[in-house]
Amino acid sequence: xxxxxxxxxxxxxxxxxxxxxxxxxxxxxxxxxxxxxxxxxxxxxxxxxxxxxxxxxxxxxxxxxxxxxxxxxxxxxxxxxxxxxxxxxxxxxxxxxxxxxxxxxxxxxxxxxxxxxxxxxxxxxxxxxxxxxxxxxxxxxxxxxxxxxxxxxxxxxxxxxxxxxxxxxxxxxxxxxxxxxxxxxxxxxxxxxxxxxxxxxxxxxxxxxxxxxxxxxxxxxxxxxxxxxxxxxxxxxxxxxxxxxxxxxxxxxxxxxxxxxxxxxxxxxxxxxxxxxxxxxxxxxxxxxxxxxxxxxxxxxxxxxxxxxxxxxxxxxxxxx
Numbered sequence: 001x002x003x004x005x006x007x008x009x010x011x012x013x014x015x016x017x018x019x020x021x022x023x024x025x026x027x028x029x030x031x032x033x034x035x036x037x038x039x040x041x042x043x044x045x046x047x048x049x050x051x052x053x054x055x056x057x058x059x060x061x062x063x064x065x066x067x068x069x070x071x072x073x074x075x076x077x078x079x080x081x082x083x084x085x086x087x088x089x090x091x092x093x094x095x096x097x098x099x100x101x102x103x104x105x106x107x108x109x110x111x112x113x114x115x116x117x118x119x120x121x122x123x124x125x126x127x128x129x130x131x132x133x134x135x136x137x138x139x140x141x142x143x144x145x146x147x148x149x150x151x152x153x154x155x156x157x158x159x160x161x162x163x164x165x166x167x168x169x170x171x172x173x174x175x176x177x178x179x180x181x182x183x184x185x186x187x188x189x190x191x192x193x194x195x196x197x198x199x200x201x202x203x204x205x206x207x208x209x210x211x212x213x214x215x216x217x218x219x220x221x222x223x224x225x226x227x228x229x230x231x232x233x234x235x236x237x238x239x240x241x242x243x244x245x246x247x248x249x250x251x252x253x254x255x256x257x258x259x260x261x262x263x264x265x266x267x268x269x270x271x272x273x274x275x276x277x278x279x280x281x282x283x284x285x286x287x288x289x290x291x292x293x294x295x296x297x298x299x300x301x302x303x304x305x306x307x308x309x310x311x312x313x314x315x316x317x318x319x320x321x
Contacts, residue, residue: 005126008032013041013100019076021084022048025100028126033104033118040119041100042126043068045080045090054089056162057131058310059123063141063168064213065197065205067099068092070140070294079138079293082303088310089131093123095146098207108195110210112142113229116149116156124160134162136310140293141256142213144169148264152237153228163313165246165306168253168289170260171220171227171235178221187218235267244272244313248302250287251279272313278302 004010008030015024024044046054060080062070071080071092084090096110096119097103104110127135139147144166150156151164177183191214199205219225228234245268249261258277265275278287278301285297292298 005129007125007129008122010126017048020048021076021081022046026126027100028122030118030122032122033114035104035106037105038096038118039102039104040096040123041068041094042123043072043092043094043100044130045072045084045092047084047087050087054131055087056310057089057091057127057133057135058083059091059093059127059135059137061093061120061137061139061143061147062095062098063139063143064209065199065202065207067094067207069099069206079298079303079306082299083307083310086307088307091123091127091135093119095119097210108210109212111212111216112146112149113216114212115146116153116234120146120150120156121160124156128160134160136162136165136313138165138167138306139169140167141169141289145171148238149227149234151241151243152234153232154237158241158243161243163244163246163310165248165309166261166264167248167293168250168256168261169247170249170256170264172260172263173257175221178218179223181223184218184222188215191215191218238264238267239269241269243270245270246274246276246309246313248276248278248292250289250292251277251281251284252286253289253292255289276305 004012004026011027013025013027026042028040028042060071072078080090080092094101095115097107137147147164148169191211194211196208196210197214199207220227226233226235247261247265249258251258262275265273278284278292280286284301292302
């Protein structure tokens with residue numbers, strides 16, 4: 001089968017009509033990772049009866065224990081479907097072993113560093129090739145963290161990013177017990193006994209997460225830990241960003257609290273940035289970690305704001321209400 005890309009092997013797995021939307025699913029096998037078995041599923045959403053050129057491309061990155069259904073339900077509800085109906089060219093990747101992306105051979109060892117270094121640049125390059133312009137990126141929770149790592153580490157060229165929107169994303173929350181070496185060592189020994197973290201068993205979502213992510217998080221929060229890898233300080237790299245940013249935090253989000261999300265926002269180097277707290281004082285519901293994007297209230301209060309941001313990221317913050 002002929003590849004859908006001139007950059008690396010890409011196969012079109014399906015092309016379906018879903019009500020008023022069309023859904024194309026691609027499989028990318030770039031072979032750029034040390035684990036050659038990695039394959040990524042990428043869903044493209046658009047209007048089924050749209051005969052004009054697709055609109056501005058937007059990439060939506062799901063968080064932990066999740067998949068493409070966070071953005072687009074089987075009934076055609078979600079921010080992804082909303083943006084597609086608003087005329088945007090919507091792309092929804094699924095991380096290794098999530099949704100339609102199969103588990104790679106070394107799935108247990110997958111980390112944010114792998115996603116940031118190998119997967120996001122490939123996804124961005126393919127979308128830009130197909131759309132003919134740099135896409136906007138939206139990340140929720142771990143999806144936002146991965147996006148920050150890819151940009152802060154210099155793996156994802158800012159020329160391939162029109163703007164960034166981060167929802168419930170932070171790396172500054174401190175877990176003090178993990179600063180005590182014996183506690184951290186014990187935690188690592190305990191975690192290594194498992195191959196994965198079950199989203200259903202933990203009541204966190206439909207997907208499992210590889211234990212490599214948990215071990216990586218323990219390292220970040222250790223005594224001398226930092227947001228980065230041995231040879232790259234991702235946190236320091238964020239200060240060099242030249243990409244517009246919208247950072248959104250929920251007033252009732254206790255997993256990624258407002259103060260921690262704001263700290264990442266303040267580290268971002270580009271002056272074209274806005275921080276938005278979703279709380280009653282600002283005229284919103286007191287949104288939590290998930291319902292800031294997946295709830296009836298989000299449909300009326302948050303989704304239109306996202307579409308407005310994507311339509312004009314250069315607009316002064318006062319115009320985004």
